[in-house]
Amino acid sequence: MSLAQMNEVRRNTGASPAVGIFWGLTAALAWTGYNVGSRLGRMDGLTPMDMSMLRFGIAALLLVPVVLSRRKAYALGWGRLLSLTILAGPPFGLLINTAFGLAPLSHAVVLTAGATMMSANALAWRLDGRRSPVLRLLGMMVLIAGLLFIASAQHAPTPQSSDRVWLGDLCFLAAGSLWGTFTYLLGRWKVDPVIGIGQVSILSAFAFLPFFLASHHDRAVSLDVWLAQAFFQGILGGCLAPVAIAKAVSRIGAGEAALFPALVPSGALLLAIPLLNEWPSYSESLGIMICTLGLLTAFDLTRFLRNAQ
Secondary structure (H helix, E strand, O other): OOHHHHHHHHHHHOOOHHHHHHHHHHHHHHHHHHHHHHHHHHHOOOOHHHHHHHHHHHHHHHHHHHHHHOOOOOOOOHHHHHHHHHHHOHHHHHHHHHHOOOOOHHHHHHHHHHHHHHHHHHHHHHHHOOOOOHHHHHHHHHHHHHHHHHHHOOOOOOHHHOOOHHHHHHHHHHHHHHHHHHHHHHHHOOOOHHHHHHHHHHHHHHHHHHHHHHHOOOOOOOHHHHHHHHHHHHHHHHHHHHHHHHHHHHHHOHHHHOOHHHHHHHHHHHHHHHHHOOOOOHHHHHHHHHHHHHHHHHHOHHHHHHHHO
C-alpha cells in the first residue's frame, strides 16, 4: 500500500490528530459542566455517595445496551477491568465529590487537571520510556508555580469547612492522579472507549448500590436537584467525558489526551459566576491564569495542527 493510500485510509477511518482533538475538546466541555454541577449538587444538600451513585448508575444504564451487544467482540478481562474500576470508579467518585464540599471550585479545576496531566505523562516516561517534549516540561514547571498561588488562597466554600480546605485539595490531587493513571492505562491497553467505560460504570454502580441504599435517608432534596445532578453526574461526568477522553487517547495517545483538562479551569470558573455566584480571589485568579498558561504551553496546540495537515 502506497503512502498516499495509507493517508487516505487514515482520513476515512478518522484516525487523525484532528479527530483526537475534537474528542479531547468534547471531554473538556463535559468536564466544565460536571465540575460546576458537582459544586452545585453539594451546595443543594446531596452527599458524595448520592452524587457518585448518580454518576455511575446513570452511565451504566446508558451504556449497558452497547456493552451487552458487543460483549463477544471485545473483552477487557477481569484483571484489567478491576484495575480500571479501582482507578476511575468508587475511590475516584468519593474523593472528588467529598472534595467539592471542602474546597472551592477554582481548586478543583486546577488541582485535578494538573495532577491528571503530570501523572499520565510521568507514567508514560517511566514505564514506556517516552520523553516529554521541551514545551511540555516547561508547561509543567509553569503549572507548579500556578498551583502555589492556588494553594495560598485558603478560603472555603462554607464556614463549617474553613479549616479543611487543605483536605479538599489533597482529595482533588489524589483524584487527579487516579484519573491520570486511568488515562494512561486506557492507551497502554488499547481499551475500546465505549465498552471499557461502560464496563467500569456497570461494575462501579453495583459496588456503590449497597452502600448507597444503606446510607440513604430521606432528606429535603427536591426532585429538580436529583434530575439536574443526573445530567451533570451521569451524562456529563459519568458517560460523555470519560468516553470522549478515551476516544482521544485512542487517536493521539494518553500523554497528549491528559492535557485537555487545561481547558477546563477558565470555562468552569466563568460558568460558576452565574450558576454559583462564586468569584475567584485575586491570588486564585492569578494562579488560574498561570496554570492555564502552563497547561496550554504543555499542550502545544501548534504541533497538533501541524500534524493534522
